Amino acid sequence: MRRGSCRIFLSRDGGWRQALARDFRIAPTDLNGKIDHLTGVVAMKTPIDQYFDHIESVAGEGGIFYRIEDDPKIVVAAYPDVPESGCLTAFSYGLSSAERKEWKNSRPELVISVDSKDTAWAIAMGEIIRNGRGECLFSYGEIFNFDRPVSDESGMSSFLVFACDVLDSADLKVILSDRIVYISQIYPIYKEETATIKALGVERFFTSLSIDFFNTKRAPVILN
Numbered sequence: 001m002r003r004g005s006c007r008i009f010l011s012r013d014g015g016w017r018q019a020l021a022r023d024f025r026i027a028p029t030d031l032n033g034k035i036d037h038l039t040g041v042v043a044m045k046t047p048i049d050q051y052f053d054h055i056e057s058v059a060g061e062g063g064i065f066y067r068i069e070d071d072p073k074i075v076v077a078a079y080p081d082v083p084e085s086g087c088l089t090a091f092s093y094g095l096s097s098a099e100r101k102e103w104k105n106s107r108p109e110l111v112i113s114v115d116s117k118d119t120a121w122a123i124a125m126g127e128i129i130r131n132g133r134g135e136c137l138f139s140y141g142e143i144f145n146f147d148r149p150v151s152d153e154s155g156m157s158s159f160l161v162f163a164c165d166v167l168d169s170a171d172l173k174v175i176l177s178d179r180i181v182y183i184s185q186i187y188p189i190y191k192e193e194t195a196t197i198k199a200l201g202v203e204r205f206f207t208s209l210s211i212d213f214f215n216t217k218r219a220p221v222i223l224n
Contacts, residue, residue, distance in 0.1 A: 043091045047176040048093055051109070052077065054174045055091050058167060063091075064119075068126035078122040082113075087214070089113040089166060090122035094105035095138060096181045097128045106173070107184040113161075113166040114188060115214045120151045125186060128159060130183055138184065141202040142193055154216040156188040162202060165213070187213045199223055 040090045045053070055077060056063065063077035074094030082089040089111065096107035114126045127146050136142060164172055164185040175180040189197075197205045200223075205211075212218055 004053065041173065044177075047178050048075070049092050050176045051174055052091075052172075058171050059089060059091070066119075066123060066126060068123075069094065069130050074126055074130055076122050076126040077118055080117065083166060086113050086117060087113065088117055088119065088121060090119075090125060091183070092125055092129055093144050093175050095133050096179055098133045100137065102137055106180040108184050109174075109181050110138065110161075111164060111166060111183055111185050112188075113185070113214060114216050116151065116153065118151045118153055120128065121188065121216070124150045126160075128186070140196075142183065143189075143197070144186070145191055145194070150188065151216065154188070155220075156190050156216060158189050158191045158194065159186040162191050162206060188216055192220050192222055196223050198222055200206070 056215075059079045059082050062082075063079050066076045066078065068076055070073040072094060072103060074092070076090050076092055078090040080088055090113075092110040096109050098107075100107075110125055110129065112121055114121050124146070132138070132144060136144070138161055140162050142159075142161045146157045149155050149157050161184055164183055167183060172183045174183065193205075200208070205221075206213075208211060209221055211221060
């Protein structure tokens with residue numbers, strides 16, 4: 001298991017927060033295969049179509065799609081009230097489009113799931129990918145630190161990559177026409193918990209402290 005830390009600095013103009021103030025949602029139909037109007041035949045679906053077909057089979061068709069970057073394409077799909085009312089679950093697409101020699105058997109995409117309605121959590125995941133995919137591997141134990149809280153409702157300003165807890169194991173692997181994707185989860189944490197993770201190890205941090213990782217308002221876990 002690779003453990004490390006990757007600090008992500010957002011643009012000085014607070015770009016991801018400003019993004020929430022403008023409408024950059026896209027319709028799911030923008031992702032669909034194109035119809036040849038001469039033959040009426042739908043062209044072969046692209047990898048992004050194939051990926052979100054899989055995601056919709058798991059999360060339903062109520063996703064709100066956000067365009068984080070056009071070239072290379074980075075998209076985040078947020079699903080309100082998934083897996084329960086009042087929650088938010090969001091999936092990324094675009095991280096796996098990067099070429100990394102370390103990704104031999106599969107490439108990562110991310111999911112975040114929180115007990116919150118604030119879409120800032122979903123947008124922040126997209127910004128992590130936009131800023132970090134050129135230098136970070138998004139391996140289990142990797143920590144991404146922002147320089148400010150992600151949401152007004154929480155003091156959390158960091159994210160930890162680890163095994164997915166919100167999906168069944170059979171749904172984590174997605175076979176696309178040009179790649180195999182494996183979905184990992186990012187968990188909001190407090191910056192101060194980085195020292196706790198380093199002291200205990202990421203597995204003990206997850207399994208031995210009874211932390212509710214879906215609760216963005218929980219108290220930080222600090223070792224004495």
